[in-house]
Each structure stands twice: as structure tokens, then as C-alpha cells.
Amino acid sequence: MVRAALAEQGDSGITPRHTLFYFYGDEDAHGDLCEVARRAGFLTRGQGDMTVLETTMPVDEASFAPVSAMMQTWAAAFQLDYDGWECAVVTN
Structure with a gap:
């Protein structure tokens, strides 16, 4: 849905931009997620x-698909809910 919304605004997704990924669940599981994510080059923040x-x-299909799969894998590994992602619109 996010990529469809970007396309409607003339954004192909190929330009790199600030992108956020959201996880929810048991407070104790977030520390392990943050450690793995930092090692993979992500900044982490959160509370509770x-x-x-x-x-x-970039968030075009080819660039984003492996990252999306990784997010889903992390959610399953740490028993968290992956609630999706968002980014800014960048017209190319």
C-alpha cells in the first residue's frame, strides 16, 4: 500500500530516503531486536x-523486498508484531 501511494504521487521509490519500520510486542523482546538491527546498520529507538x-x-520493489523479508523474519524470531513501514515521498 505504501508503494502504491508513492506511485500515485509520482515517486518510483528508487531515490534513497529516510525509512521507518515499526515493531510492537513484549517489552523484553525489543532489546534483542535492537541489537540485531544495530549490527545490520539500522538506528533504533523505542519505548515500552x-x-x-x-x-x-530506496524503497522500489527490488531494493525493498529483501529488507521487508528481513523485518518479517526478525518479528518472528523475537516474537514481535511487525506493523509496517513508512517513508517520505520523493519525486524523481
Whole structure:
């Protein structure tokens, strides 16, 4: 849905931009997620039952698919809910 909204505004997703990924769940599981995410180059922030991972990346299908799969894998590994992502619109 996010990529469709970007396309409607003339954004192909190929230009790198600030991108956020959201995780929710048991407060104790977030520390492990943050450690793995930092090692993978993400900035992490959060409080309580929420963690936000931040990076700068393109969000076109080819670039984004492996990152999306990684987010889903991390959510399953740490028993968290991956609630999706967002980014700024960048017209190319």
C-alpha cells in the first residue's frame, strides 16, 4: 500500500530516503531486536512495547523486498508484531 501511494504521487521509490519500520510486542523482546538491527546498520529507538528501526534506503520493489523479508523474519524470531513501514515521498 505504501508503494502504491508513492506511485500515485509520482515517486518510483528508487531515490534513497529516510525509512521507518515499526515493531510492537513484549517489552523484553525489543532489546534483542535492537541489537540485531544495530549490527545490520539500522538506528533504533523505542519505548515500552514499541521499537522503531530507521535507515536511509530506496524503497522500489527490488531494493525493498529483501529488507521487508528481513523485518518479517526478525518479528518472528523475537516474537514481535511487525506493523509496517513508512517513508517520505520523493519525486524523481
